[in-house]
Amino acid sequence: MKVQFPVIGLLSGMLLFSCTSSENKANSTDTLATADTTAIPTATMATSPGSADQKTVDLVKLKLTTMFKDELSKNLIDSAGRKFKLFEYDLNEDGKKEIFVGLTGSNFCGSGGCTMLLLNPEGEMISRFTVVNYPIQISNTATKGWKDLVLNSNGKDHLMKFDGKTYPANPSVQAVYEATAPKELVKGLGTADPYLNW
Structure with missing residues (x-):
């Protein structure tokens, strides 16, 4: 049991980081697309x-x-x-x-x-x-x-x-x-x- 909790905690942390990272990428892509579009005459x-x-x-x-x-x-x-x-x-x-x-x-x-x-x-x-x-x-x-x-x-x-x-x-x-x-x-x-x- 003692070994399982740290592993579960580590996996949960990785999943949370992955979701946050993907969300940040999506947001930065949206921002980039908006910036690129407005830069075009x-x-x-x-x-x-x-x-x-x-x-x-x-x-x-x-x-x-x-x-x-x-x-x-x-x-x-x-x-x-x-x-x-x-x-x-x-x-x-x-x-x-x-x-x-x-x-x-x-x-x-x-x-x-x-x-x-x-x-x-x-x-x-x-x-x-x-x-x-x-x-x-x-x-x-x-x-x-x-x-x-x-x-x-x-x-x-x-x-x-x-x-x-x-x-x-x-x-x-x-x-x-x-x-x-x-x-x-x-x-x-x-x-x-x-x-x-x-």
């Missing part, structure tokens, strides 16, 4: 691909499956081509985010860059870009009420302006972008952003 946080809800992800998957149904039925798109990156940003300041979809794989990418889609919040096509290298940038200037885009193609940044209905399809033939302000631009579809399967 609002525009970047709001447009992070990770901030896209499941509804948007499902909408994009449906759009891609519908758009490329013929190629899929003939097994012309390999598994690498069945991935995409997602980035949302309110380009026309109407309170709704447009959706950038960065495609990958040999079906959609070549030496000059990859195909990228720009969809409205309901999933309808606004623009289809060719030869785009990721990441993309949102300019601090606007044309016809829509933010200008800075897209890299063939190693150079090009300024893409909205024409009232769409953006030009091929960035490589647009004017080379000359930075007009030292302010860093909002970026999306970066290398750290995960690819999703469709």
